[in-house]
Amino acid sequence: MTRDNINVSSVSCSATCYGTVFPISILEFSFDGLKKFINAKGCERKTIIGDQNKHIYYWDQNGFSNDDYLTLRVDHVPLFCGRTALHCYEDFMSSFAKKFEFLIGTVIEEISVGLGPSGVLKYPAHPFGDGRCKFPGIGEFQCYDKYMMDDLKMAARKEGKPQWEEKGPQKTGCYNSLPSEVPFFGEGEGSFLSDYGCFFLCRQPFQQVIKNRKC
Template sequence: MLLCLFTQTCTYRLEGREAVSLPLWILEIGHLNKDIYYQDQNGFYNDDCLTLGVDERPLFSGRTALQCYEDFMFSFVNKFEPFMGTLIEEICVGLGPCGELRYPAHPFVDGKWRFPGIGEFQCYDKYMMEDLKMAACQEGKPHWGNQGPQNAGCYNSCPSGAPFFEEGQDGFLSDYGHFFLEWYSDRLLRHADAVLAKAANMLEKYQENEQSSVLLVVKIGMIYWWYQTESHPAELTAGYYNTAVRDGYDHLALILSHHGAALQISCFEMMDNETPPTSLCSPEGLLQQIRTVSKKRIIHLTGRNTYERFDKAGLWQIHANCYHPQAEAVRSFTYFRMNDKTFKVENWNNFVPFVRKMSTDM
């Protein structure tokens, strides 16, 4: 089985290393117009990713970003048509940084962000700000469209140092807080819906035969730090409007269900008791929340690990999460990743029985 990843609107990075950059002709346009990229509150542009604000803007030789992505997907499907549904069984549609549906709120490559910082909202380019102003006017609060939250801290802030993520009158629970977070997350969901509609339409003919079908897959970032707070700030800056009082993944699961897409998530090897207690992490809690949503909306889950694990505890945690007793087994699991360490005697002796167990149970 071969899993393919589409990515044209973002540089694809693997553990901080540049793997696939944006096309040169897009970079040339970006050199003349920086606003095709995301911008943070301090005016720094992230030239790894096209902003969602250009989805419908004909800035690319008369084409919109969505039209360019559609052209790319069509070219791929046409070129590899003989292998679709046989060798190629899954296609992951890249929707953001590292192929994940999220904003680049935690840019680790240039050192701006370090774990467990809450990250920053990425909505200050010209096109996103125009969209925000329009939404604010429709809400009858035009002044809400002048800027994003001004009390949301910076990349490496903790929630306690950012009033927007606390429960005061200027916080995330305020009318303004709800408006902004709804708009910010909705732009991400609209992007996913638009791209998936095009991808699903192209792959429709490969869905007719269950024996040779192609599964459409969407990746999301598993933002598990500060999950045990009320506001879940690191998720909010990434575009997931998920808090202690609001499920931020249900609407996404509904969109995936509509397009017949599966959801790929990571953290399968992680345990809460292995995370820093001061960062109020809960990879297990987040995984359980998404597992519940996927069951409710009847979508497949596919999984992978976040960090290399060769120890028995980590490998069997992966198995336990793939075959959770109160949920359907994941459709597929990608081990991330084999390298020289795999073949060290102790690691190999743990890895072989793990693979046998996984392949027997799948």
């Protein structure tokens, strides 16, 4: 009997098998017009949400999006025909389990669930796929989409720091910088040890990764 291992990924990545690279696209509900998933829910809207609203993806400081992964701030925002990203993920997994229940444990012997970029629960600072970042570059903060910035504004207001509302960390270098070249990762004024640096790293964006793991 043929046995299969299933990889369920909510992100875009490339898988390699016997030297051949197989691209895995992001789930259709965010990128490819919602198609049958949305039609089954009685929604006639067929626009490509990821093209219409690029802010569902992470943005870097220069306004370039990382289309491999949905920003964590849309987890609870009903952007997908009235549904949140978590609702879509939940229904996808439930539908898969129901459809293939009779095969699980026999033909399907293992199911791997990707938790983030490249299947790993991590911060998506290194979009290698389009050549922006090359090892050993430090990558960039991906926190400039509308929803992440709204979260930053609310956090700054709670801290009574209106001057922190409109900007991410400064002097953080670029994708291919080395840590030693970047003032933010040093010990001087404006570094990660400053009041703003501690505020940013404690509130955004890494705490969002931890919250996402709990979801």
